[in-house]
Amino acid sequence: MSQGSDIEIARRAKLKPITDVAAKFGIPADALIPYGWTKAKVSAQYLDSIQSFSNGHLILVTAISPTPAGEGKTTTTVGLGDGLNRIGKKAIMALREPSLGPCFGMKGGAAGGGYAQVVPMEDINLHFTGDFHAITSAHNLLSALIDNHIYWGNALGIDQRRVGWKRVLDMNDRALRSIVNSLGGVSNGFPREDGFDITVASEVMAILCLAKDLKDLETRLGNIIVAYTRDKKPIRARDLKADGAMTVLLKDALQPNLVQTLENNPVFIHGGPFANIAHGCNSVLATTTALKLADYVVTEAGFGADLGAEKFFDIKCRKAGIAPSAVVIVATVRALKMHGGVAKDDLKAENAAAVAKGCENLKRHIENVNKFGVPAVVAVNKFVTDTDAEIAEVQKAAESMGTKAFLCTHWSDGGKGTEDLAHHVVKVIDEGKANFKPLYPAEMKLRDKVKTIATEIYRAADIACDASVETQFKDFEAAGFGHFPVCMAKTQYSFSTDPNKRGAPTGHIVPIRELRLAAGAEFIVVVTGEIMTMPGLPKVPSADSIRLDDKGLIQGLF
Structure with a gap:
C-alpha cells in the first residue's frame, strides 16, 4: 500500500456512514445518537435491551515493558480486529479515548497508525464527542462545591488542610501542579493550597470507566472521599450533595462511542483512565456492550503486562464479571534489543544476541499472563529494520514458553498483515484452555x-x-x-x-x-515512586507543529 503520515493515510480512507457500520453488527439506526455521520454514541436504552444476549470471546492485547523504541499496542489491537474480520469472524475493538495533553505534548495521538487506524482520526484525537470535557466539568463542579461549602460557613467541619480533591484540566501544564486558590480578599473565600491533575488522572474518569449504569455511576460518585474533618472523619461528595448534579453532567458521556477502522470495522472508543494512577482500560460499558454484539472483542490495557494486564485482570475483569479467553503480547525487535542492552541510537544494526537477551522480558510477561489462567500469544510488530535472524530469536523464545510468535505487518498492510495471528488466536480460543482467575482473592489483606x-x-x-x-x-x-x-x-x-x-x-x-x-x-x-498526575510539556511540544493549512485541514497531528 502507498504510505504517508498517519493523518494522510486517514484522510484517504473511504469512511462509511456510522449507521452502516453499526448495521453490520445488528445495531439499528434508532439506537445511535449521531455526532456527525462518522461517529455516534450508542443509547443507554439499547444497551439495556441487549443484556440477555450471550457474550463473545474477550481478547486482551498487552505488551512487553515499554521502551523509547515503541511497541504498538493500539496499532496491533486495531490490526488484529481487522484481521479477525478479514478471516470471516465477527469482531469489534474496544479502546480508550486519547487525552488532549499528550496530543499537544510529546506522545501524540492514540488512534493507531499506518493502515491499522481508527477514524475519523482528527476528531478522536481532539474533542471527539465531548466525554473528557464532561468529566472535567463534573470533577470541577465538585471542586467548586467544596470551596463554596467552606465559604458559606463550613457546616460539615471540613479541615482545609485535609482537602484531597484537586481540580483537573485535560492539558499538560506543570505550572498548575501546585497552586494557592481563593486569593484576592474576603469575597473570594479562604485561601488554601490546591493544585491541578490532568483529566485522565481524575477519579471521576476511573468511575465512569467502571460504572455499569447511571445508578451505579451516581452511587460511586457519591462515595468519593474529598476531604476530612479535624477529627479525620471522611467527607464524601454525597455529603456536599454533589453526586446528582455530577451524574447529570455525565449522563451522555456514559454512553459508549462507536467509530470505525480504515477497513470499516466497528470500534468502541470510550473512557481513558491513566494507566498508572488508575487501571488504564477503556470503559466496562463499552467492553461488555461489544461482547454482546460480537463473537470476538479485542481490547487493550495500558503499559506492559505487569501493570496493564494485571490491573485489567484484577480490577476490571473482577468488577465487571468478565473473563478473557486469550492474551496477545505485543513486542518489537527494536524494544527487545533495548531490553538486551542496546542503546536507542544503535537499534538499526542487526544484533540477534541482544534480541535473545531482551527476550527474557518477553518470557517473564508470558509466564505472568499464564498465572491468570489465560493462554498468551506473541505478536511481533514488524519494523523495516528487523532481520530474519532477529525475528527467529523472538519466535524461539516464545516456543520455549509453550506458545508462538507471529510476525505482523498491520502498520503497512492493515488487517491482511495479521491474518496468521488471527487464525492462531481463534485456534487457541477454540481449544478452550482459558481458565481465568484473578491473582488474589478479594478477602486477602x-x-x-x-x-x-x-x-x-x-x-x-x-x-x-x-x-x-x-x-x-x-x-x-x-x-x-x-x-x-x-x-x-x-x-x-x-x-x-x-x-x-x-x-x-x-x-x-x-x-x-x-x-x-x-x-x-x-x-x-x-x-511506589514519584507519580506525575499533571504532566508538563517538552521543550519542543507537538503543539508547535499543529496548524490549519490553506484548505482548512489540520497539519502536524499524529
Whole structure:
C-alpha cells in the first residue's frame, strides 16, 4: 500500500456512514445518537435491551515493558480486529479515548497508525464527542462545591488542610501542579493550597470507566472521599450533595462511542483512565456492550503486562464479571534489543544476541499472563529494520514458553498483515484452555495483595513499608475498604521500581511510598515512586507543529 503520515493515510480512507457500520453488527439506526455521520454514541436504552444476549470471546492485547523504541499496542489491537474480520469472524475493538495533553505534548495521538487506524482520526484525537470535557466539568463542579461549602460557613467541619480533591484540566501544564486558590480578599473565600491533575488522572474518569449504569455511576460518585474533618472523619461528595448534579453532567458521556477502522470495522472508543494512577482500560460499558454484539472483542490495557494486564485482570475483569479467553503480547525487535542492552541510537544494526537477551522480558510477561489462567500469544510488530535472524530469536523464545510468535505487518498492510495471528488466536480460543482467575482473592489483606503482586508479577524479594504506610493499610481495612483490589502505581519501564533496570530483574525490593483511597472507583492506589498526575510539556511540544493549512485541514497531528 502507498504510505504517508498517519493523518494522510486517514484522510484517504473511504469512511462509511456510522449507521452502516453499526448495521453490520445488528445495531439499528434508532439506537445511535449521531455526532456527525462518522461517529455516534450508542443509547443507554439499547444497551439495556441487549443484556440477555450471550457474550463473545474477550481478547486482551498487552505488551512487553515499554521502551523509547515503541511497541504498538493500539496499532496491533486495531490490526488484529481487522484481521479477525478479514478471516470471516465477527469482531469489534474496544479502546480508550486519547487525552488532549499528550496530543499537544510529546506522545501524540492514540488512534493507531499506518493502515491499522481508527477514524475519523482528527476528531478522536481532539474533542471527539465531548466525554473528557464532561468529566472535567463534573470533577470541577465538585471542586467548586467544596470551596463554596467552606465559604458559606463550613457546616460539615471540613479541615482545609485535609482537602484531597484537586481540580483537573485535560492539558499538560506543570505550572498548575501546585497552586494557592481563593486569593484576592474576603469575597473570594479562604485561601488554601490546591493544585491541578490532568483529566485522565481524575477519579471521576476511573468511575465512569467502571460504572455499569447511571445508578451505579451516581452511587460511586457519591462515595468519593474529598476531604476530612479535624477529627479525620471522611467527607464524601454525597455529603456536599454533589453526586446528582455530577451524574447529570455525565449522563451522555456514559454512553459508549462507536467509530470505525480504515477497513470499516466497528470500534468502541470510550473512557481513558491513566494507566498508572488508575487501571488504564477503556470503559466496562463499552467492553461488555461489544461482547454482546460480537463473537470476538479485542481490547487493550495500558503499559506492559505487569501493570496493564494485571490491573485489567484484577480490577476490571473482577468488577465487571468478565473473563478473557486469550492474551496477545505485543513486542518489537527494536524494544527487545533495548531490553538486551542496546542503546536507542544503535537499534538499526542487526544484533540477534541482544534480541535473545531482551527476550527474557518477553518470557517473564508470558509466564505472568499464564498465572491468570489465560493462554498468551506473541505478536511481533514488524519494523523495516528487523532481520530474519532477529525475528527467529523472538519466535524461539516464545516456543520455549509453550506458545508462538507471529510476525505482523498491520502498520503497512492493515488487517491482511495479521491474518496468521488471527487464525492462531481463534485456534487457541477454540481449544478452550482459558481458565481465568484473578491473582488474589478479594478477602486477602491489603498488604498481602500488594506483596503478592510484587513477588509474583514483579519478581521482587519483598515490599518495604514505613510505619505510616503500615498504619494506612490497617486504617483502610478498619474503615471497610479491605476487600478493594489494589492499583499499583509503578514505573512502566521496568519490573522493578527503577526505570533503568530493563530486562527481567529479580530479587529487588518494592518500596511503598503511600496509599491513596479511591472510594468511588473502589480500589486502593499503591504508590511506589514519584507519580506525575499533571504532566508538563517538552521543550519542543507537538503543539508547535499543529496548524490549519490553506484548505482548512489540520497539519502536524499524529
